[in-house]
Amino acid sequence: MNTTVVDAATAEHQAHLLQRLVTDHTKALLAYAEKLLNDRHTAEDVVQETFIRAWPNAERLYSTQGSVRGWLLTVTRNLVVDRMRSAASRHETVGAEDLDAFQPDHADGILTTVEAVTLLRRLSHEHREVLLHTYLCGRTVKETARILGIPAGTVKSRQHYALSSLRSKAAAVPRNGALTA
Numbered sequence: 001m002n003t004t005v006v007d008a009a010t011a012e013h014q015a016h017l018l019q020r021l022v023t024d025h026t027k028a029l030l031a032y033a034e035k036l037l038n039d040r041h042t043a044e045d046v047v048q049e050t051f052i053r054a055w056p057n058a059e060r061l062y063s064t065q066g067s068v069r070g071w072l073l074t075v076t077r078n079l080v081v082d083r084m085r086s087a088a089s090r091h092e093t094v095g096a097e098d099l100d101a102f103q104p105d106h107a108d109g110i111l112t113t114v115e116a117v118t119l120l121r122r123l124s125h126e127h128r129e130v131l132l133h134t135y136l137c138g139r140t141v142k143e144t145a146r147i148l149g150i151p152a153g154t155v156k157s158r159q160h161y162a163l164s165s166l167r168s169k170a171a172a173v174p175r176n177g178a179l180t181a
Contacts, residue, residue: 020058022051030043032073033046033080036080115170119166120166122165123165127158127162130148130155
């Protein structure tokens with residue numbers, strides 16, 4: 001028999017065994033790795049590495065009496081430990097605490113502030129004044145009424161209408177931050 005045909009048959013058999021490993025064990029390995037790492041994406045990487053290590057041994061794994069899943073779980077655990085040790089030596093974290101995926105941007109805060117100032121400027125002087133005292137200065141309705149020289153009921157009313165106006169105007173602000181008329 002031609003060695004090319006034998007090699008092709010062996011490669012096809014190994015591919016079938018690898019597919020069987022993946023089909024039979026991915027779910028369990030992924031759950032185990034994710035539980036250890038507390039990070040889905042890193043767990044997926046570890047499981048892929050586990051299968052890469054299992055591929056050359058697939059024939060032996062299925063031909064022996066030992067547990068295939070036990071071997072795979074051991075490899076997965078060892079890979080997780082290796083990642084944690086490697087990260088620790090670099091003073092990094094592995095898992096959900098890893099902040100490389102999302103770094104907050106101060107631009108969002110600036111945009112929110114600009115939008116808030118723009119919305120506040122659209123309020124009447126009286127409504128803006130009541131919100132200034134009650135929200136920004138933290139005064140009570142009675143204190144605000146005394147300072148402004150108006151009844152407490154008027155303070156409550158102005159506060160209510162000012163907040164209502166802000167809510168309706170804020171709903172008109174598109175995601176890009178531009179105000180509509």
